[in-house]
Amino acid sequence: MSKKSKVALCLFAGAVLAGSGCGNDSGGGVSPLSQNVIVPNSNSNAVTFYRAKAHGDTKPRKTIVGANTTLNSPQDIYVDRHGLIYVANDQISSPTPNSNGSIAVFAGSSSADATPIHSIVGDDTRLLNPEGVTVDASGQIYVANAGGNTISVYPAGSDGDVEPIFLINGPATGLKMPEDVTLDRAGDIFVANTAGDSITEYPPGATGNQAFITRIQGPSTGLKAPDDLSFDGFGNLYVANFDGDSITVYPPNSNGDVTPTLLISGPATGIDGPGGLAFDRNGNLIVASSLNNSLLTFARGASGNLAPTSSLAGSATGLDVPFGIDLSL
Numbered sequence: 531m532s533k534k535s536k537v538a539l540c541l542f543a544g545a546v547l548a549g550s551g552c553g554n555d556s557g558g559g560v561s562p563l564s565q566n567v568i569v570p571n572s573n574s575n576a577v578t579f580y581r582a583k584a585h586g587d588t589k590p591r592k593t594i595v596g597a598n599t600t601l602n603s604p605q606d607i608y609v610d611r612h613g614l615i616y617v618a619n620d621q622i623s624s625p626t627p628n629s630n631g632s633i634a635v636f637a638g639s640s641s642a643d644a645t646p647i648h649s650i651v652g653d654d655t656r657l658l659n660p661e662g663v664t665v666d667a668s669g670q671i672y673v674a675n676a677g678g679n680t681i682s683v684y685p686a687g688s689d690g691d692v693e694p695i696f697l698i699n700g701p702a703t704g705l706k707m708p709e710d711v712t713l714d715r716a717g718d719i720f721v722a723n724t725a726g727d728s729i730t731e732y733p734p735g736a737t738g739n740q741a742f743i744t745r746i747q748g749p750s751t752g753l754k755a756p757d758d759l760s761f762d763g764f765g766n767l768y769v770a771n772f773d774g775d776s777i778t779v780y781p782p783n784s785n786g787d788v789t790p791t792l793l794i795s796g797p798a799t800g801i802d803g804p805g806g807l808a809f810d811r812n813g814n815l816i817v818a819s820s821l822n823n824s825l826l827t828f829a830r831g832a833s834g835n836l837a838p839t840s841s842l843a844g845s846a847t848g849l850d851v852p853f854g855i856d857l858s859l
Contacts, residue, residue: 565857566591569818569825570604570617573851577604577617577636580842582810582857585827587844596643600634605661606710606806607854610669613638614647615858618663618673631660633673633684638858652691656682662710662758666717670695674708674721681711681721681732700739704730710806712759718743722756722769729756729769729780748787752778758806763813766791770804770817777807777817779833796835800826805853814839816855823849 565582576595580588595601603620610616615636632651636644650657650671659677666672669686682694698705698719706726713719717734728747732740746753746767754774761767765782776795780788794801794815803821810816813830817838824843828836843849 567825568607568609568615568856568858569849569852570601570607570854571848571850572603572605572620572820572853574848575599575601575604576848576850577601577607577615578848579641580847583840585840585842587846588842589846590848592641593848594636594640594642594644598643598645599636600632600646600649602632605853606663607856608663608665609638609856609858610665613858615640615856616663616665616671617854618660620659620661620676630655630677631657631675633657633660633663633671635689648687648689650684650688650690650692654691654693655684656680656694656697662708662712662722664712666713672711672713672719674711676707676709676724679703679705679708681705681708681719681736683737696735696737698732698736698738698740702739702741703732704728704742704745709756710758712761714761714765720759720767722759724755724757724772727751727753727756729753729759729767744783744785746780746784746786746788750787750789751780752776752790752793757804758818760808762809768807768815770807772803772805772820775799775801775803777801777804777815792831792833794828794832794834794836798835798837799828800824800838800841806855808855810857818852818855820851820853823847823852825849825852825855 567580578590606618608616619632634646635648658675661676662674671684681698683696706723709724710722719732730742731744755772757772758770767780778790779792805820806818815828817826826838827840
């Protein structure tokens, strides 16, 4: 298992905002109480489902868990517009344990010991410890491979030992243990490089030894093992810093050694190893705190050493090193 966890939470603000890492594009008019919060738990090899706005020591509505699921150290999750659930497994449980990892795709109705409807797995996939996954508007699947220092891209509906149609790799890329990948409104590719303490950006369709077009890096940035990325509705980039126990925020078009405009950090926050983040329909920030098994919610625009407005935590929740969250109907 990797030292970090992934949490790709869905951004809602009346309508889904591009680049948030959110798969559900149902838009306005959907009651937030009808939505599921879906969480991969890397230690228990399970995906748990909760009602939106769940807090306290709340039991999951349902759980995907068991040998047929092939879940093995799940690190990230994405729900597409059709309700399909994509899970990045850092390792695979079959046919060979502790192999290169997989992307398992489940029907939205899946529960208990469900079998994936698709699995991207095998030597030709070039997967190597996949830790981040997202899907673009055309259905293409983007994967951050922490062990391979690559970003691999697959056609919509991929299944089996499929070759990537694009593969970003090489020294010019600046990739260094990439833990998450997301897209902005323009389709540019943003990557969290945990070992490089950096965020790198690439143009749409990038492949090969593509040099980054921007890179956020340096002592002023506050980046410390960045693990997850999410854009808010104004194009600000939020970063979960796993080793820094912090959330840092950067304005659009940031490049170089930039100072964050907002910083959530300190003992009052309860953040311990943040593995992911996103926004609810009201613009509140949700943080997956992996090392204390909790989901923490902060008010829109929060900054400083402040307590969360609510938290989901406790033995009944089933949270067990949560690495990834998304919302779905």
